[in-house]
Amino acid sequence: MSVPAPHFPLAARGSLRIRLLAGTLFWIAASIAVAAWGLSSLFREHVATQFHAELKTHLNQLTAHLAVDGEEQATLSVPLSDPRLSLPYSGLYWQVDALAAEGDAAQARAARAGLLRSRSLWDSVLAVPPDAPADGEIHQHRVAGPGGGWLGMVERVVRIDEGSGTTAGAKPAARAFRLIIAADETLMLEPLSRFNGELSLALGILAAGLVIAALVQVMVGLAPLRSLRAALGRVRKGDAQRLEGRFPAEITPLVDEFNTVLAQNSEVIERARTQAGNLAHALKTPLSVLANAANGKDNELARLVVGQVDAAKRQVDYHLSRAQAAATLRVPGARTPLRPALEALLRTMRRIHAERQLELLLQPIAESLAFRGEEQDLQEMLGNLLDNACKWASRHVEVAARAEGEDLLITIDDDGQGIAAADRNAVLRRGVRADQQVPGSGLGLSIVDDLAQLYGGEPSLADSPLGGLRVVLRLPAVA
Structure with missing residues (x-):
């Protein structure tokens, strides 16, 4: 068996x-x-x-x-x-x-x-x-x-x-x-x-x-x-850019190889950023020349050139942002503090929308809150959301953030007219604008959605207590 x-x-x-x-x-x-x-x-x-x-x-x-x-x-x-x-x-x-005993005489015994x-x-x-x-x-x-x-x-x-009982000459x-x-x-x-x-x-x-x-x-x-x-x-978590510490001789080669991989990864990311920037400049310069040549002319060809150049610029901006985010996705050691980034963006929005005299309020945020990703990507997402909120707000825009488990929740409220629940999914698609009268390319929320999904997060739209739209951006947080 x-x-x-x-x-x-x-x-x-x-x-x-x-x-x-x-x-x-x-x-x-x-x-x-x-x-x-x-x-x-x-x-x-x-x-x-x-x-x-x-x-x-x-x-x-x-x-x-x-x-x-x-x-x-x-x-x-x-x-x-x-x-x-x-x-x-x-x-x-x-x-x-x-x-x-042996012999006949002994048989009796x-x-x-x-x-x-x-x-x-x-x-x-x-x-x-x-x-x-x-x-x-x-x-x-x-x-x-x-x-x-x-x-x-x-x-x-x-x-x-x-010794006894034997005859003379006989063996005992x-x-x-x-x-x-x-x-x-x-x-x-x-x-x-x-x-x-x-x-x-x-x-x-x-x-x-x-x-x-x-x-x-x-x-x-x-x-x-x-x-x-x-x-x-x-x-x-972003607290270090490479493996640091004292390790035994058997593990040290592994640590050195891993640090080498991290360094090479950083170089690849830097090259990707440089190439993306070079590509942007290489494309935007001839597009600007075409746009300047068509401006001031009122004919069908000029209008066609202006429209196509504008569409090309939007596509370049969108795909370059996506390519840069994909290149820097989940970079080991990437860590971006949230509060300084929000404060800098709000100062920028106050200058951009100064003529509207909006009240931009940042709720108290813990110093320890940090985004597990690249600062440029965080600014890209928050910049688009804050710009949209300022465009649609009547007087007030409020920003808050908190940690929920391993996620970072950033909430942006405005007191504008909001977006109907039936239209909220549509505005996240590329090129869709909620109101054609408001300037924009229709790519802002789409870029935010793509970048957030690359990091494993997502934006969601809801009604705001201020009366307008609430955008909740969920991103990975640094523990």
Whole structure:
């Protein structure tokens, strides 16, 4: 059965922090697991080796003290030294079994299990495998103990010569004995269990420390990226023209390349502005010559030339404004304070419409309000809107501005006759004029609409509390 590949959320797959943490935590967990298995296995092997080495020590001691007395009975010359062998069911046991001797005379002495045994066995006899080891060999087994548990056992076979009861010149007979030492496996498993518990606690603390270290490492390692993001934010908001700050050697080439791109972008924009200006001068000069040549003449050709020259001038102004705005659209670091721009435009409008004695009022505006774009484009939009308001106003024009989220809302009210709701969408189209008696090209509101949309904003028309028209211009603001 195939195992499906693990599924990670899209945010996790796209996060460098989560990738680093996932990889680090995986290797920490794998390393801790391998270390736990390896150390536990090594300690288990060490304890088992020590356990069986101790059994062999007791077996050697039992072998050294085994003897046959004058009555040809097996006995111990000296009791074994470990006190546990005298304590009933202590977990450490020894036993001597008699094996059948070779020859016909020995057939009467059948093998007998438990010929001698330790006091710790009490009235029990160890049930050992039927096959005894060869002389000189030591075998290890697992057998059932008196209490039902498992015992680790070592055994060997020894032969002792019988010194009496032989005829002169005959070789003494040898009796075979099976010597057994056994111990409860809990004597081996208990220290292993304690070690595993302590090992788990130690490795758990180590794992926690490594996880904390990994978190700190990822946070510290990715801190320059947060600094880079903040620097990019300052460029986007217009607070800086290039990435500034101290960055690690691995990120510095990226910062240098990005600053180079910003510089090249500024050069391209400057060239676009210069070319647009040159084009304007190149076109306006012959158009002015044509217009001057046709002025003062009252014939059909002169009127045709004047009309076409006027239309050409309007088209040049419109498309040059649009081209310049498109070239400077969303320039990184572009930032234009709103209040100085409005104050300068209102002073200009007072001079242009001085004969009408209009009252131009600027409501209090926060110093922090700024347009995220080029100053020339802001002046182009506000200049057209203020000029239209002054043309249509009777006495009053009011200007206000406020921030709304990431947008900048500029409101221009006049007390003129306004525009009917059915005609408001039409006046935003290029070349449409609300009143043919009022001088103008019909491009002002259209240019404002195009420029605002290039920046992701829009103008909207509504009824003004002053009785005329209210224009609300929505533009991106600097946070």
